[in-house]
Amino acid sequence: MAERAAIALGSNLGDSLGILTGALTRLFGHSQIAEVVRSPWYRTKPVGPPQPEYLNGCVVAEVTLSPEELLDVLLKIEVQFDRVRRQRWGPRTLDLDLIFYGDRVTDTPKLQLPHPRFRDRAFVLVPLADVAPHWLDPVSGQSVTDLLKAVDCSDVRLL
Secondary structure (H helix, E strand, O other): OOEEEEEEEEEOOOOHHHHHHHHHHHHHOOOOEEEEEEOOOEEEOOOOOOOOOEEEEEEEEEEOOOHHHHHHHHHHHHHHOOOOOOOOOOOOOOEEEEEEEOOOOEEOOOOEEOOOOHHHOHHHHHHHHHHOOOOEOOOOOOEHHHHHOOOOOOOEEEO
8 A cells, every 4th residue: 555755865976966866866766755746945054064065955755665675775776876974963965854654653773753853954844844734743743844833944945
C-alpha cells in the first residue's frame, strides 16, 4: 500500500541546483517512488560552522517502500552525489532528510520520524509549507503552517 512521505533537500557545495535536480531525477526514477508535488528552491543561511549559503526545497512523494527502505534510497543518492559526512552541520553536496512518512512516529538508532529537528528549521518548514501546509506533525499535533508561524524565516529567500 502506498504512503506519502515528505523529503527535505539541501545543497551548498558544487553546482547545488544541478545536484538537487539530479537527486530528484534519481529519486523519482525509482520504481517505488512517485512525485506528488515539489516546492520551489530557496536560498538559506547555513546552520553550524561558517560555510556557503544553501539551496533548499521539499517534495512530497508517494512510496511503496518501508520508511527504512526509503531512508536507504535517500542515503544511496547522497553518496552518488559525493556526500561526505565530515562535520555535524557542515557543508555538503547533498542532504536528503525524511521529514514525514504518513503519520508514523519512529525512534530507532537508524531512523527518527518525524525528523527530530524539523520543527525549528525555517529552511525545512518554508518549502514544506509550500507542498504540505496542512500535514499534521504526529508528535505535536500542529500543522506545518502552524509550526512555521513559530520560527524566524528572515534568512529564507526564494531562488
